[in-house]
Amino acid sequence: MGIKLELLNESEFGIIVNWINNYDEDFLVQWSGLTYKFPLSTEQMLTHYLRGINSQESDVYIYKIIDQQTNEMIGSLQICRFDASNNEAVVGRFIIGEERYRASGIGTSALKALLKIGFTQFNLNRIKLNVYDTNQPAIRCYERLGFKKGRLTENVYTSSHGHQWSNWEMYLDKDIWESEENVV
Template sequence: MKIELKPLTEADFSLIVEWVNAHDEDFIYQWAGNTYSYPLTVKQIEDHYSKGINAIDAGVFIYKIIDTSTQETIGSVQLCRMDLIKSEAVVGRFLIKSEQYRGKGIGTTVLKELVRIGFEEFSLKRIKLNVFHINTQAIRCYEKVGFIKGQIHENVYQSLTGEYWNGIEMTLEKELWEQIHRRH
């Protein structure tokens, strides 16, 4: 499957709402922290992005993940909290539409392209992300791309089943990415 990232538009917000609401409150927290409440609505997303999207002034660039063989949108991901003074940004709200697309290397392909965009098109020096320790599949994906685990925040969230989740900060420096990129 060939994947392409294209800028997401406000018209695509309803797709994200549909995908997120197919899950429970734990999923929405895992995906977006405490930014939204369950069930997600288009209005919540619009309110959150009141400064707009896909512009330096907004500080966030949201991409839809396209399966080029069908032109279907199968997910979304964003570079957010852009700080051009520090030359860094955060990968956020990484979402693959459904289970049928997981475990096929799509996440790794998407993240490699997003990191390339960040380092080459936005001249970033560092890209960060946050992930919960329970999301082992995502952690493997991030490590494959070169992200390194950093600080761990214990008991960040208590799930519906009573389990406590630890948050892990992960970082990829441009120098390391260039070394990895040259090898492949």
């Protein structure tokens, strides 16, 4: 199945809210860190993105992942925290919301498309992300695309089941991305 990325509209926050709220607080934290309180609401998202989205002034671009056959929104991800002095940014809030599309390569395709945007349209030299050590499927996806593990911060979150989660900072440099031929 083919996918495409399109800029998300704030009016579509409700779709993401529904995906997140189908799970629990731990799922919300895995998706957004400690930014929001469960259950997620559109009001929380609008407050967080007070400067809006999809502009240089907002410092965040949120993309919806679209199934090209059905034109259905099946996920979303963002690129944000642009650092002009180091020419880098951070990928985050990555979700394949429709469960039937998970573990099918859609996430890899979506991230490849976002990397292309970051390295070509935004002319970044490095793209970073944060991932909890418990999210092994995501870590494998990121490593397949060339991301390297950087700093590990241990025990940053205690799950509702009492498990400690640590955070990996991962990064991908443009020259590695180009040499790995990750261009979609």
